[in-house]
Amino acid sequence: MGSMQGIDRLIGKLNGLGGDTDRALRTAILQTAKKVQGDAKDLCAVDTGALRNSIQARVENIDGKPAGMVSTGMEYAPYVEFGTGQRGQESPSPPKYDGPLAYRQDWNGNKAQPFLYPAAAMSKAIYPKLVAKQLQKEIKRLEGPG
Template sequence: MTIKGLNSLIRKLDALGGNSQKALKTGIRKGTMLVQGDAKELAPVAEIDGGLLRGSIQAKVTEKNGDITGKVSTNVEYAAYVEFGTGQRGEGSPSPPKSPENLNYRQDWAGMDAQPYLYPALNQNKERVKAIVKDELKKEIRKLGGN
């Protein structure tokens, strides 16, 4: 996801002596938590012993070589099957874009429909995440007396 005008805000903040990395990290953390919350709401829960998938959805922000990345994920082994579906029904589901992992949908069984929760959570929040990051940078500029 790209944010229009982000480089200009970062330059202005750094020129004023601010901490653009801290502001970016705060904004990305807030945006990542927003997406995590929506993913948890959208994740299906089985009637019997359900909730493992929903409870496993986590948000993490990392910084490496100056790049800050927000990630919402789950480590439940069946998570991809829920997101993308399985078998004939999964392949035919009007779900999110298919996995970049090149899933093979077995054609010898009906399978289950996709029940996307991660992709929609990100997609419905793209503009809000961008606004959160911009707002954090603007707050840092205001602290320094900038406009």
Template structure:
């Protein structure tokens, strides 16, 4: 989870002006999600007629006052594509290895990792933070602040 420098002060400023920083934050996270989702779809291999690419979804969730943006897929084989399988998967210079036990069987050559979700976020981390900040600034300006 990343902290955005200056985020709290922007949120307080918007609230002082009569805006809704919570709503603004959700809008910014949604915009950032869409950008990461687009890149993930562009990076996803298309060997399965686009099924993987089309399964990549984004959503904004709020739990206990914490707003989280998620870009994911629910396809059962997606982790194997992202992290690879067998000996080749274990040796792939891929994103960090899966927290799930993918069981890189040593008796099987497998396939190389073809990461698409991790690099989509990593490549855009700075942009994600900027999008969220810019949304708050935009809403501050709408409320007459600077």
């Protein structure tokens, strides 16, 4: 993230001038999460539409810092994302899940149909631009009218 260099210094200066950079960053994070959400919905395999409709975006505080979260509560979502059985294990993308998702070798299974990982990857470059845009708005707010 070369374009994010010096951001801590800028944030410190803006906060010192009375800026609300936390709000600006949370806005940029939410905008990015919403972009990931939209892309994930576009990429999601659709049978009934329940999985696609369950994809949510939000901002949470993790260790005191805002973080964008895009998730689905559908219990079968990992099986769609990572595949099942031999076909799932053979699928090249996304990176394999390191949790309790087993690939049974006695079952052909289903190929991975990733939607969350590619959506996040597609939106990776937009985050610095959204942060810059929100910080510019904060600078203009500090400058006042005129």
